[in-house]
Amino acid sequence: MRLEADGKEWGHVMDWGERPEQELGVLTDLFDEPEEQEWQDRALCAQTDPEAFFPEKGGSTREAKRICQGCEVKDDCLEYALAHDERFGIWGGLSERERRKLKKRAV
Numbered sequence: 001m002r003l004e005a006d007g008k009e010w011g012h013v014m015d016w017g018e019r020p021e022q023e024l025g026v027l028t029d030l031f032d033e034p035e036e037q038e039w040q041d042r043a044l045c046a047q048t049d050p051e052a053f054f055p056e057k058g059g060s061t062r063e064a065k066r067i068c069q070g071c072e073v074k075d076d077c078l079e080y081a082l083a084h085d086e087r088f089g090i091w092g093g094l095s096e097r098e099r100r101k102l103k104k105r106a107v
């Protein structure tokens with residue numbers, strides 16, 4: 001689903017399970033997953049602009065990372081992203097590249 005404001009597209013909301021390249025806006029869908037409800041209920045990003053967590057290529061991740069630093073479920077979020085191989089967006093305060101590096105180091 002296209003999300004528009006003032007005639008300008010600012011994001012997509014996809015059904016959970018769709019291909020990663022279509023997962024912009026997945027964070028909003030994620031909050032509908034019952035088994036993940038516990039930590040997601042306390043996710044700080046749910047109270048903020050989800051667009052900051054899925055910036056355009058080359059866009060700033062600073063604001064999302066700043067919010068993550070104050071999020072009480074940061075560890076759960078990062079663990080989830082690593083376990084589910086989330087390829088897009090900021091999760092647990094880390095970008096996709098940072099998560100990839102972390103995974104490589106853990107192997």
Ligand code: SF4
Pocket residue numbers: 043044045046053067068069071072073074075077078090091092093
């Ligand atoms: S760590 Fe960041 S992305 Fe994860 S739930 Fe918290 S605010 Fe959202």
